[in-house]
Amino acid sequence: MADASFDNVPASDGALPEALQFRSPAPLVDIGANLTHQSFADDLDAVLARARAANVNTLILTGTDLEHARQAAALSERHAGLYATAGVHPHDASGWNASLAGHMAALYSHPGVVAVGECGLDFNRNFSTPAEQEHAFEAQLALAAEHGLPLFIHERDAGTRMREMLTSWRDDIGHAVVHCFTADKDTLYGYLDLDLHIGLTGWLCDERRGHHLRELVGDIALERLMVETDCPYLLPRNLPAKLKGRRHEPALLPWIVREIAYWRDMDEAALAEATTRTATAFFRLPA
Template sequence: MPRWFDAGVNLFSERFAQDRDAVVQRAQQNHIRELLLISSDLAESYQNSGYCQTATTVYCTAGVHPHQASSVTEGWVEELQLLLRQPAVVAVGECGLDFNRNFSAPEQQIQVFDIQLALAIQQQKPVYLHERDAFSTQISLLKKHSGLTGIAHCFTGDRSELKAYLDLGLYIGITGWLCDEKRGQNLMDAIRFLPLDRLILETDAPFLLPKTMAPKPKSSRNEPVYLPQIAAQFAKLTGHNLDEIALNSRKNSLELFQITADEYSL
């Protein structure tokens, strides 16, 4: 069986409150070898990093989501620096810009994002990027910080946006958005231009349950164990086979997040 790396799990979502450990165990028992837990603020960064100390092959990000940019308090940068030194913390984020909802003012988002980009370079960590309705501003900020590595988390854009991220040397995170015929048409077209050496698969669980699943779970809750459903859709649309998708996505994840694991064999 192929081995997988799920590069996007919101494990401390309330929807996992009753069976958090079982979700992780179920994934690992079904060849989802590594999990990356996503942090949206410093509180969740502490939760995730603490959990990683109790679980094998589970890693996490640490950072501030644009929605939370207005909530940072004095000393947050120093706290984040300390978090980023923990072995299980392998990326800065989820960070970026979201001008769709503007839960934080755009000026605050830009300031907090810019600081995190500088920290990523300082700490030699990749960035875990969020973007919605702010593409041109986000690309401009990324270009200011030469030497960045990272992933465009839950990429939903079109071919031109894909090219812009690829030109910056970033990886592209593909989720169950690819399985949504109503919302995912631009993405379905764009992934034909995504090379396998830049592909990273992620569920974004418990969100974005792949709509191609049959039967669907009654809870409508996404889980890491469903990651191969996204790969199957990617295979259908691109002609690549599941083994090469699994191999490349996992290899890319291990390399980007600087995780030493066993050989990349299937």
């Protein structure tokens, strides 16, 4: 989740403009789609159909709190190719308690739940105090270790403390991905040194704040790189046509992959195949 204060995102009123009807040359996995967001309530089936038309066949729905994690798990039961994460975002860490931990633990036995998270640290907004965030994150690290699930991690302006906490847990947890990575080179290298995965979004497509990422994408090994929309947030700013409203959706993921491939100086199909292979292994999805 890019910004918990993001509200009232307009829903699409129909098909995407022709210039935005992309199709990936190979199937894609969107590892971060907030499809339980209210903006998708009225047209979710159409959104999923557009994703399939774009060859985005597998979606990991982000569970940022108990309510949305349960909704995501329920959607995974109703739609093929949908899976869920379950966790508590650092913005909501102040609400972490033993009861909530028990409810989350119950979700980890659901067959559609494939990761613990979205969880982590966000020292940019501090909607929960740093101490509350660290407490909730450490509890979720323990749950991931206990249940043998990978971690879906949020980090903003907290790279040093994140690396410290993950270093102390690295022998106990399995795979972990820092989703929607936006930080600097030193932070990236610190995560790669911890053998973490990296999720890239349309942040790369934003000339105002994502330009530095274009120089870093080639430093991420393909077996550590995954792609995501983080929709409805982070609509790419350099799309070739205007999109009514500001809502991002999974059908636009091929544009992000095309941009990453360009800045890595590699074939788009090869990048699509590699990120899907990495995501399939990371989340233990059916081949």
